[in-house]
Amino acid sequence: MATPAQAEIEPGDLTLTVTPERNGNAAPFAREMVLLNIHGVYKQPILLEEVVQPTLANFSWTQLGRDRWSRTKLKDGQSAIAFDRVIAVFPHHAGGFTIEPFTHRLTVNEGGERRVVDIRSEPIPFPVQPWTKETGGPDVAEPWWLPARDVTVTDSWSPDPETVKLGESTRRIVTIEAQGMVAEGLPPRPVMRTRGILTFAGPVTRETLITPSGPVARVTYQWDVRPGVPEIIPLDAIAIPWFDTVSRTMREAEIPARQIGGGLAASETDLAPPTTASPLVAAAAGLTAFGLGLALIGFGAGAGRMRLPARTRRALKRAAAAGDATAFRAQVGAAMQAEPDLARRWRENPGTAAGLAALDRAVYAPAGAGKPDLPGLARALSRAERFAVPPDRAEERLKPLDGSA
DSSP: OOOOOOOOOOTTSEEEEEEEEOGGGSOOOTTOOEEEEEEEEESSOEEEEEEEOOOOTTEEEEEOSOOEEEEEEOTTSOEEEEEEEEEEEEESSSEEEEEOOOEEEEEEEETTEEEEEEEEOOOEEEEEOOOOSSSOOTTSSSSOOOEESEEEEEEEEESOGGGOBTTOOEEEEEEEEEETSOGGGSOOOOOOOOTTEEEEEOOOEEEEEEETTEEEEEEEEEEEEEEOSSSOEEEOOEEEEEEETTTTEEEEEEEOOEEEOOBOTTOHHHHSOOOOOOHHHHHHHHHHHHHHHHHHHHHOTTOEEEOOOHHHHHHHHHHHHHTOHHHHHHHHHHHHHHOHHHHHHHHHSHHHHHHHHHHHHHHHOOTTOOOOOHHHHHHHHHSOEEESSOOOOGGGSOOOTTOOO
């Protein structure tokens, strides 16, 4: 039986367009991210394909996510194949540039024969404006040039720095999230230095999250901090200037100021001689100790419970009551970094894992995402978790500088 011949390619059957997504509909500055949306519409069936990209001189670039193929309906009702790719480009310096044509090399079936067709986009003028303000800008080393749609800072300590005494340590974790940029553009670890403390810098982790509204960059800095003097030590705030790509103005985020210490390792209260307990108090204490011993025997050696600090639980409850999913997610992220054992238990529990997944969809994929149950999730995360073997955090702490006692 004879098969029907394939229709010949007509003008308009295969089209490729490249559209720059300029922030605030304005010409970008150097090192500011611009998205190039590559969109192809093809009426002919595609057998093979290859995108030939121009050299993109004077630009750095990275592809965001994978290529997407889908079915689409044209205005005349015909069915076609749609191709989409998103590329982020970063101009190196100011000037007038041109994005040369992209080429989509397609192998199609025309009249029963394979044919290779090159579909080209149009060249795009791409002006990059110079920075004219007196301070800042993309060409100076300080302050760090940070162009983004929005910047949030999360600061967490474990334990609270105000409760740390001389000879003890606390761990500080700072997370910066910037919408509309990739992780490589986030600043290096800030310097946290003041008189009277010892700081030990931990690893820096960076990641780029691909969302329907664009990339979200995240960087996490970590320090272990020990007071070196018995006095209260004020730690100044750290300012992070950034350029708002939507309003085209400079703004400032801040790592907040904190107080370290306040309790002495050997204060007058600690050195005071213990008061003699009355016979009744001593008897009550003995009975309590005996009952506690029986309870421990029944509970089983090695069992333990972990729970979020009260301050974190209150912050989750406030964010849930306000319906603020972004603030709720920031508190959860800090808690997961500070308490990895709790975070692992949350991920293993199907209920809390589903709630966290719904929260991430609400924050990072707001288009069409359902509203998470923030009060229910806050209650679930605030519950104490029981462990067969208490998580041992002794190895996470730094050894004293003077060696073991």
